[in-house]
Amino acid sequence: MKNGMPKRAGGGMLIDFAESDGKSINKATKRVLMIFSEYIGAREPMGVSELARRLGMTRNMVHRALVTLHEEGFLFKIEDSGRFVLSYNMALMQNATRPVPALKDLARPYVEAISAELGETVQLTARSGDFQTVIDGVEGQGHMVLRVKVGRAIPLHLSVGSRAILALLSDDEITDYIERNSPLHGTNSNSLTSAGQIWTEVQTVRERGYALSFGDFSPNTAGIGYGIRDIDGRPHGALVVGGPVQRISQRWLDEARERIAPIVDELMTIAAHYEAN
Template sequence: MSRSATSSSAPASPAPPAEEGEGQSRSIAAVERAMDVLLLFGRSGRPDLGVTEIATELGLTKAAVHRILTALRSRELIAVDAVTRRYALGHAAIALGRAYLSRMDLRALAAPELRRLAQQLGETATLSIRRGDTRLYVDQAVPPHELRVEVSLGIPYPLHAGSSSKVILAYLDEAEVDGLLARHPLEALTERTIVDDERLRRDLAAIRKRGYASSQGERQEGTASIAAPVFDHDGRVIAALSVAGPLVRFKSRMAECAPPLVESAARVSGQLGHGG
């Protein structure tokens, strides 16, 4: 005599309505497009962007870009200039960036190298980062000499004057360099500042060839410096390490101090995931 078998497995869950699944897909796509817009601001290197530029670079319609920017503005992730109608990162986006940097502080990574350079070479070692169309010193290590160079932290300087500025400029994309030079005429900070576009471009090519920049009184009279680039994991230049001293003392030592400087910058880049 046979007995009927009964199944102990739970019944299958009903499939979600098609409309619900489609709605979720559209929501995810909208979030992805908004993230693409934010990431474009982060990697463009330009201080602001227009609707047409965003639409062209991301392959979106202007109407879609307007909707995304409106949503991002409502959360202060994006800000708009009322006169030019161009967009830039807002307060909330900057706060996110600061939160990231607080966990992965470039200054903390570079500090041991700055101390090593100052001790080994007997001159001031500095760390500079790019900020828009400028760069600024964010840290330094000074030697015990009575006659030495000390820099002011947090003050923006143009990207064409001085070794730290030029080494960042040298490793930007050509289009970024073209745009920057179009926006900012080359102004003289000292009598030695390069103010001719073609001469500056030749200098940038030479910097890329040898791997570091040099300056003799181009940003500040009476000083000399060399600088090497720091790259992130994507190979983008984000900072510069430099060694600087009084012109009368450091001028003759610049070439011999370049190799340890370049090696220090490469170690910092490696910690940021740059493979060389």
């Protein structure tokens, strides 16, 4: 310590050498590095309990190390769950030759978790030009459920997942999409098929962060769609929860959003570390 101030270590952490001997400093540093290494290449967020079990450390040791890594900008904390992922800058520093995980593999645990929480069908879609394509999903419970049709392609203006993706595009891209695909076709009288309707919907989705559907794609289904951004803010695809209108009301959707918010937030955080493929 010099002039009563602690010295700053090379990584930016403040360490008071007057209060710690070299051996304890080395042990603490080793713990921080061990915990940090667990996040490199990890596909899912991790918290205190999981790391303590995995590394054989006490929860208090892990907590102190995570606080340090978070305060110094190496980890990002997901507030709703209290778990951590690599920060944006650290994710960029990962080995560029390491294969980028497919969206399906990245999102599968979250798709399963949401379906288990709500009991309704959850689908994952990817953007493919002017369409979204269903690439994965878990069907809901009961006799009346929304079926997962992997490989089904739907125009970007037509369904709840499609419009969640459309809202992530730039205004110029949306204008180009509308012009190239006009006249826009629907599936029933409730479908959004005019440029004015599309722009109103895009603005609404951007403001609230998700799209809603009540019979505008299929007259018997309702649902909610979240656009999934990549590292550049471009759309990976969408996460869609849906079911029969007999069960899916506005109130149900409002309550469902609250229940799955931590799961959705974790998926969005992880997906934003990677470029859409």
